[in-house]
Amino acid sequence: MKPGTALPPVATATEDDAPRWLDHGALDEVLGYQLSLADVPSKRLFFKHIGAPFRLRPVEYALLVLVLSNGNDVTQKQLGRALSLPAPNLTILLDKLAERGLIARERSDVDRRVQHVRLTAQGTRLARAAHGCVPAMEREWAGRLNAQEKALLSALLRKMAGRA
Numbered sequence: 001m002k003p004g005t006a007l008p009p010v011a012t013a014t015e016d017d018a019p020r021w022l023d024h025g026a027l028d029e030v031l032g033y034q035l036s037l038a039d040v041p042s043k044r045l046f047f048k049h050i051g052a053p054f055r056l057r058p059v060e061y062a063l064l065v066l067v068l069s070n071g072n073d074v075t076q077k078q079l080g081r082a083l084s085l086p087a088p089n090l091t092i093l094l095d096k097l098a099e100r101g102l103i104a105r106e107r108s109d110v111d112r113r114v115q116h117v118r119l120t121a122q123g124t125r126l127a128r129a130a131h132g133c134v135p136a137m138e139r140e141w142a143g144r145l146n147a148q149e150k151a152l153l154s155a156l157l158r159k160m161a162g163r164a
Helices: 013-017 031-054 058-069 076-083 087-099 121-131 134-141 147-160
Strands: 103-107 115-119
Touching (some): 031 058, 031 134, 058 076, 058 115, 058 121, 076 087, 076 115, 087 103
Antiparallel strands (some): 103 115
């Protein structure tokens, strides 16, 4: 602003109270922005159906279901790669789940550097119960995407994540 020019007027409370939509046009082509906007209702649904009832964060749920659906015998390294988590972050996550009695870690008899992660009986029950809530959660998305759109979006997201 040039010296001597007046500042724009400060908005009053009544001006701020009027609902108005912001123009998102400059961000329409920014995929990261669109993904972050789509993540908001996704997380809201997750916490409604799984997060709050089972006291699980999305990464904790994903870890438990990955272990359950892979024969209840995966390595810590496999989980880190699947969840894109660095080893120190994964260790903290596994410590928290172990403290809750949901997982157990065991050193490999063949290679002592390898740690296997398994669900406890309590972890298995929780993972199955939480995963059982997915259909209800997915039904709430049904009004926004048809089956074809959902399949396309899933394929594109897997491709973006390098899993296509």
